[in-house]
Amino acid sequence: MILAIEQLGKRINQRATLTEISFTVQPGQMVGVVGRNGVGKTTLFRTINGQCLPDSGHVLVAGHDLQREPAYRTQLCFIDPLANYFRGATIQEVRRDYQAAYPAFDQAKFDQLITRYQLVPNRKLRHFSKGNFNLFLIILAVATNAPYLFLDEPLDGLDVLVRKNILSILIDEVAGGQRAILLASHNLAELEGVVDRALILKDGRLVNDYQLETMRAQARKVQLVYRDKQVPKLLNTAGRIVHVSGRVIIVVFEHYTPELAAQLAATEPVFQEELPLSLTDLFLANLTDQADYELLA
Numbered sequence: 510m511i512l513a514i515e516q517l518g519k520r521i522n523q524r525a526t527l528t529e530i531s532f533t534v535q536p537g538q539m540v541g542v543v544g545r546n547g548v549g550k551t552t553l554f555r556t557i558n559g560q561c562l563p564d565s566g567h568v569l570v571a572g573h574d575l576q577r578e579p580a581y582r583t584q585l586c587f588i589d590p591l592a593n594y595f596r597g598a599t600i601q602e603v604r605r606d607y608q609a610a611y612p613a614f615d616q617a618k619f620d621q622l623i624t625r626y627q628l629v630p631n632r633k634l635r636h637f638s639k640g641n642f643n644l645f646l647i648i649l650a651v652a653t654n655a656p657y658l659f660l661d662e663p664l665d666g667l668d669v670l671v672r673k674n675i676l677s678i679l680i681d682e683v684a685g686g687q688r689a690i691l692l693a694s695h696n697l698a699e700l701e702g703v704v705d706r707a708l709i710l711k712d713g714r715l716v717n718d719y720q721l722e723t724m725r726a727q728a729r730k731v732q733l734v735y736r737d738k739q740v741p742k743l744l745n746t747a748g749r750i751v752h753v754s755g756r757v758i759i760v761v762f763e764h765y766t767p768e769l770a771a772q773l774a775a776t777e778p779v780f781q782e783e784l785p786l787s788l789t790d791l792f793l794a795n796l797t798d799q800a801d802y803e804l805l806a
């Protein structure tokens with residue numbers, strides 16, 4: 510059952526917030542939706558899930574257009590942490606509402622996770638700590654049994670233990686191969702080692718779709734030192750400079766081939782070393798403007 514987002518567009522206050530966003534997701538994937546603050550991640554999740562109407566495009570679940578066949582919406586679950594509804598309700602009240610909305614709701618799983626993480630069922634959610642509130646939202650999303658879960662900054666501002674708990678719940682869910690989870694984040698470091706794919710948003714557009722395994726096999730991060738301060742043109746044409754400090758330049762090459770290695774050798778660096786490549790490097794490579802490199806120089 511594939512989820513397909515086709516040419517999704519959304520304008521807010523006459524401003525194009527999302528433009529021609531297209532991608533597909535399959536069960537078993539953990540996907541990061543990554544971009545700077547305000548780029549449109551939450552709007553994308555809201556639009557896919559029908560909380561905002563798109564101005565153009567479609568969302569299809571197994572070929573069914575959600576606007577024409579809204580019953581398929583229960584295949585998706587997006588819990589907006591900012592929804593006022595949660596603040597005045599208790600865990601049990603929210604559970605009852607979600608059970609009514611999601612036919613496949615798994616109450617046994619819900620109860621088991623609430624007990625395991627010692628959340629108090631009859632306390633109003635506004636009295637929960639941020640970490641416990643987020644933990645509760647994850648448990649709720651998981652218990653809906655919707656094959657596609659959308660989580661907006663689920664790890665933001667949480668301590669190490671709560672993060673670990675949330676990640677272990679999510680990884681368990683995806684490992685079964687029956688569900689996909691999309692995690693919106695502006696913090697790549699948080700998603701390192703968690704997601705196997707990263708969708709990069711910039712200016713409301715999807716600018717990159719990284720399959721991380723393939724990417725790791727093809728990409729290289731190289732530190733180079735040159736005799737003078739002149740930056741060889743090749744570094745900008747074949748790669749993306751992510752750091753400049755004096756004569757030391759760090760470059761990410763997305764497609765590092767033997768030919769490119771030979772061309773790089775021909776630029777005659779006085780020192781060259783491969784560095785471990787992280788997800789954050791790709792983020793910087795894609796979102797940092799030339800002006801930012803100059804600030805680093």
Ligand SMILES: Nc1ncnc2c1ncn2[C@@H]1O[C@H](COP(=O)(O)OP(=O)(O)OP(=O)(O)O)[C@@H](O)[C@H]1O
Pocket residue numbers: 521522526544545546547548549550551552553695
């Ligand atoms: N209801 C709204 N009314 C007016 N502007 C809005 C509304 N919702 C979103 N926007 C604007 O749309 C843009 C995208 O916002 P959105 O919340 O989707 O970004 P985001 O990537 O999730 O940001 P963050 O990482 O800060 O959560 C922003 O410029 C925001 O100000």
